[in-house]
Amino acid sequence: MKRSVYALLGFVGFSFAHHGVASLGAVGLEGPGAPLETSSSATLPQGRWLLYTKLDHVRWKRYSFEDFSDQKSRHDFWMFGVGYGLKPWLSVYLFAPYYTKREVKSEDGSTYTYRVSGFADLQLMAVLGLKYDRGLRLVPERESLEDLMDWHFTLYGGVSLPTADANKRDRRRDPQGEFAPDMALGFGKPTITFGFTATKQMVNLPALTFLLDTSYLKFFEHTYNTGDKFKFGDEFRLNTALAYRLYTDQGRGIRLDLLSEVNYLYIQKDRENGQKVEDSGGQIIYGVLGSRLYYKNLSLGLGVKVPLWKDLNQESQQQGAEGKERYRLIATLSLLF
């Protein structure tokens, strides 16, 4: 069918954790489901636009100030995006992240909250859609409901531009500013991400969709105003998800999905002035439980993400890093037109 017949929506999840990673997805009222963090293999219909916003609200685990004199408390990672279907098999996106980071810091026996807000680095992304239908081919303009149940794949790649302030820093305790790259808004250098997704809507149980997404995010070393050099550890992700269609009302254009995900994340150690930062990086497995509600060409997704397992480097020395969340609340809103 024409990808718009059943209000087929392309929903892009582009979830920046503290460094950032992409997740892309799409779904129609009877087509494959789209999780919150795991990218699906859908591309935008040719000539159609997508407006997208996502909030990743993070509450960090807090410890005694004797153990950590400075502690990240909560971060809000907003993502605003626009996508366009250049071809049925090629979509392009522009994302503008907006971050609010809060850190509670010790000062002379009391504490204060350092808060930084602003737009982070812009990101450009392209998604190439493929499918297996009696052979591997590019995603065609039209797909029937049965076609949507074929294996679909995407290859995606993106680059972030260092448009945000990488040198923003707290000057309350030190007028020169404290060097803390993870509390800045930008990375100072471009980042590169590339990934692969696979999606399969079950032929004998069309309400169920299986999704897999793997990606790699590459950071480059940046020299800050202080003269310090810092490189965030590269990230590798392997996400899987199941989306189950609980309810549909074709007449009113409503669909409700239940979403469950298992997300694996490996983070390399950061490097500061050429030296590995030993208390950074590690491995985490997250669980995500959520739902997505569709109404015509709108989609609202809500979910909770928690670490199920972790193996962090010098874990006891880490606070406010991936794997050290109390929870993440994820909300997305998308509009296709």
Add this chain to the structure above:
Amino acid sequence: MFLVLFLMAHALAHDLWIEKKDNSYILYYGHTKPKEGEERFLAYNPEKVIKFECYDEGGRLKEARVERSYPSKLYGQCAVVYGLFSSGYWTKTPEGTKNLPRDRVGNPIESWVSYESVKRVERWPEDPSKPLTQDLEVVLEGRPSELSVGKKFTLRVYYGGKPLKDALVSYKGKTVGATDSEGRVNLRIREEGLQVISASFRERADGTKADYIIRTTTLLFELKL
């Protein structure tokens, strides 16, 4: 799009089908799966039957005796039986939908003329991908021997002997897709038995008697394992 679906829903509200009984084929109009309060068979004026034809395996029109009555009957040994029917003009008014042209009712809201056809395949023609008529028609692309439950196959929709884009295609009453620029759509046979595949599209009419012409066709064939 919603208007199209609305009109299609009207056009598809009644089914046209052919049943085989002894050595005859009977053309019925009504509801193959009647809901509560609906009649399975709706009597029709035999003059509404525009074509009732018999084709051989070569796709050639074959002589057959047609009894133009209600229900119309065709006697013959056919590979394919084809019927074309028009339920006439329909006009939506504040008082309801009437089986009359636009210029014959007061306060018309919208109107259409409906043509329905049905092609029942007893034995697949030697070239099943070739349309038999110039009317709206669904043909099979590929070999009939490859049809099986659970496997995808490709259909093409023709109108005027040319592939038709944007025709809505339904399988057993459920819309499953629309044809591409080559008139193609992919389906999957979900169960053995009688396969009912329909295609519809609309085109603009003169605006005097009707705003639109809605054409619907149904392909019927049996799949036995």
